[in-house]
Amino acid sequence: xxxxxxxxxxxxxxxxxxxxxxxxxxxxxxxxxxxxxxxxxxxxxxxxxxxxxxxxxxxxxxxxxxxxxxxxxxxxxxxxxxxxxxxxxxxxxxxxxxxxxxxxxxxxxxxxxxxxxxxxxxxxxxxxxxxxxxxxxxxxxxxxxxxxxxxxxxxxxxxxxxxxxxxxxxxxxxxxxxxxxxxxxxxxxxxxxxxxxxxxxxxxxxxxxxxxxxxxxxxxxxxxxxxxxxxxxxxxxxxxxxxxxxxxxxxxxxxxxxxxxxxxxxxxxxxxxxxxxxxx
Amino acid sequence: xxxxxxxxxxxxxxxxxxxxxxxxxxxxxxxxxxxxxxxxxxxxxxxxxxxxxxxxxxxxxxxxxxxxxxxxxxxxxxxxxxxxxxxxxxxxxxxxxxxxxxxxxxxxxxxxxxxxxxxxxxxxxxxxxxxxxxxxxxxxxxxxxxxxxxxxxxxxxxxxxxxxxxxxxxxxxxxxxxxxxxxxxxxxxxxxxxxxxxxxxxxxxxxxxxxxxxxxxxxxxxxxxxxxxxxxxxxxxxxxxxxxxxxxxxxxxxxxxxxxxxxxxxxxxxxxxxxxxxxxxxxxxxxxxxxxxxxxxxxxxxxxxxxxxxxxxxxx
Numbered sequence: 307x308x309x310x311x312x313x314x315x316x317x318x319x320x321x322x323x324x325x326x327x328x329x330x331x332x333x334x335x336x337x338x339x340x341x342x343x344x345x346x347x348x349x350x351x352x353x354x355x356x357x358x359x360x361x362x363x364x365x366x367x368x369x370x371x372x373x374x375x376x377x378x379x380x381x382x383x384x385x386x387x388x389x390x391x392x393x394x395x396x397x398x399x400x401x402x403x404x405x406x407x408x409x410x411x412x413x414x415x416x417x418x419x420x421x422x423x424x425x426x427x428x429x430x431x432x433x434x435x436x437x438x439x440x441x442x443x444x445x446x447x448x449x450x451x452x453x454x455x456x457x458x459x460x461x462x463x464x465x466x467x468x469x470x471x472x473x474x475x476x477x478x479x480x481x482x483x484x485x486x487x488x489x490x491x492x493x494x495x496x497x498x499x500x501x502x503x504x505x506x507x508x509x510x511x512x513x514x515x516x517x518x519x520x521x522x523x524x525x526x527x528x529x530x531x532x533x534x535x536x537x538x539x540x541x542x543x544x545x546x547x548x549x550x551x552x553x554x555x556x557x558x559x560x561x562x563x564x565x566x567x568x569x570x571x572x573x574x575x576x577x578x579x580x581x582x583x584x585x586x
Numbered sequence: 587x588x589x590x591x592x593x594x595x596x597x598x599x600x601x602x603x604x605x606x607x608x609x610x611x612x613x614x615x616x617x618x619x620x621x622x623x624x625x626x627x628x629x630x631x632x633x634x635x636x637x638x639x640x641x642x643x644x645x646x647x648x649x650x651x652x653x654x655x656x657x658x659x660x661x662x663x664x665x666x667x668x669x670x671x672x673x674x675x676x677x678x679x680x681x682x683x684x685x686x687x688x689x690x691x692x693x694x695x696x697x698x699x700x701x702x703x704x705x706x707x708x709x710x711x712x713x714x715x716x717x718x719x720x721x722x723x724x725x726x727x728x729x730x731x732x733x734x735x736x737x738x739x740x741x742x743x744x745x746x747x748x749x750x751x752x753x754x755x756x757x758x759x760x761x762x763x764x765x766x767x768x769x770x771x772x773x774x775x776x777x778x779x780x781x782x783x784x785x786x787x788x789x790x791x792x793x794x795x796x797x798x799x800x801x802x803x804x805x806x807x808x809x810x811x812x813x814x815x816x817x818x819x820x821x822x823x824x825x826x827x828x829x830x831x832x833x834x835x836x837x838x839x840x841x842x843x844x845x846x847x848x849x850x851x852x853x854x855x856x857x858x859x860x861x862x863x864x865x866x867x868x869x870x871x872x873x874x875x876x877x878x879x880x881x882x883x884x885x886x887x888x889x890x891x892x893x894x895x896x897x898x899x900x901x902x
């Protein structure tokens with residue numbers, strides 16, 4: 307049973323990390339990172355069986371793939387806080403010679419990353435491939451992936467969706483960060499997604515939905531999804547989130563998708579998220 | 587030169603045979619195909635190893651991503667589709683998910699170039715070598731006959747890292763010995779000569795063999811080197827031959843821009859500037875037609891290699 311209070315404390319610290327990392331280089335994507343904090347903390351501190359002594363091979367572990375790679379700040383923070391690399395390294399985000407590239411990559415050897423992402427739409431295919439290898443290797447662990455809602459405008463996502471149901475890839479749990487925003491505005495104004503849950507059902511997936519900014523609810527949804535694996539169908543969690551969640555002035559619009567706070571805004575954001583387990 | 591014809595077959599069948607060999611010899615080899623199993627000659631692998639074969643449908647981008655994912659946990663994926671759909675259609679997937687991510691995927695591409703024939707320019711990719719060689723860490727191989735393609739297919743399974751293996755559709759002479767070991771990155775000397783070096787890759791190697799015979803009858807001693815691996819290029823082999831002959835003809839079924847000739851020109855410009863002539867497609871799209879007619883029309887015939895040799899000899 308997860309200690310929700312402890313996880314919420316970690317979330318607060320992760321939010322501090324996110325805004326500080328993005329502020330330090332005046333560059334990065336705070337909005338989606340803040341909105342997915344509860345999800346990442348749930349995965350790495352409760353749901354997944356994983357090894358902080360990183361092996362690319364990933365045998366005998368659950369695996370996670372971030373398809374919408376621009377929300378790297380939340381992933382880097384959670385990986386560091388889980389022990390994959392020193393938290394002090396978060397200070398190198400987006401700087402020269404850093405392993406913490408703007409978008410996640412294997413290229414500099416950052417522990418915890420198994421494929422590059424950033425150019426959108428590619429992560430579900432990767433997750434499916436890794437899930438197929440687990441089946442061939444008789445490895446019972448689960449493969450997780452996260453995708454943006456705007457990212458669903460990429461055609462490759464739907465190629466992957468068709469494949470996963472056709473090939474009964476039932477050891478994958480994918481999640482949509484359904485915040486309704488993308489760079490140019492609301493998803494509904496750019497290219498509306500229609501009934502997102504019906505779309506995934508029509509593609510042969512089992513679906514679940516939850517409030518992604520409620521720690522208990524996201525854990526419950528992930529545990530329910532785990533119970534649904536092994537039944538011949540891939541599983542999709544439609545996770546309703548608020549872009550910028552936890553920093554009031556970043557919520558309610560798309561404008562903090564990829565904009566860094568200034569000094570004053572940083573101070574405001576940090577005052578809303580007091581230090582819990584120690585700043586880097 | 588005395589080059590015996592051992593048979594006649596398509597290079598894609600050499601790929602199919604090599605893949606079947608790997609099915610038996612290497613349990614980590616898996617194969618994926620985007621609705622072209624028969625064209626790629628992957629049926630035998632599919633029938634014998636159904637658990638290790640993935641039919642992905644007409645979804646090449648997804649195929650490249652799944653292949654990258656399959657490597658995590660130790661599989662060695664071989665993707666199969668036409669060369670155009672293995673490269674230009676999926677360039678970003680190959681770039682980000684395979685090359686930049688350093689994944690051990692073997693991108694196996696048939697029906698490359700003009701010799702695809704009647705389907706026309708939509709399918710006749712002539713830019714693929716260029717696209718793939720530009721990707722850091724990508725190995726690019728273009729074998730010349732059935733035996734070499736089979737041997738290359740088997741060899742790349744033991745090479746750790748992404749590989750682009752390019753082959754074709756038509757039946758062409760087999761002249762490489764069946765048991766010849768394929769060495770990635772090594773030029774293959776087919777004929778010693780002193781007046782000119784002809785570097786050829788893929789289907790143009792046989793055209794070059796024919797050209798060398800005619801040139802010999804004209805009293806011109808041509809060295810013929812098969813560059814089956816365009817990246818990494820065998821610098822030493824190329825430079826030592828050119829030091830002797832002092833002029834070069836390159837021959838390939840590709841655009842001049844981005845091709846093997848361009849790679850060799852870059853090497854020579856940096857080390858030993860040398861007169862060069864390029865037998866390749868000169869900034870044009872192809873068209874429908876019989877492969878042999880297309881090769882003549884676009885200047886990829888043995889007669890074009892002979893003409894290019896005469897031109898370059900005058901520039902020595």
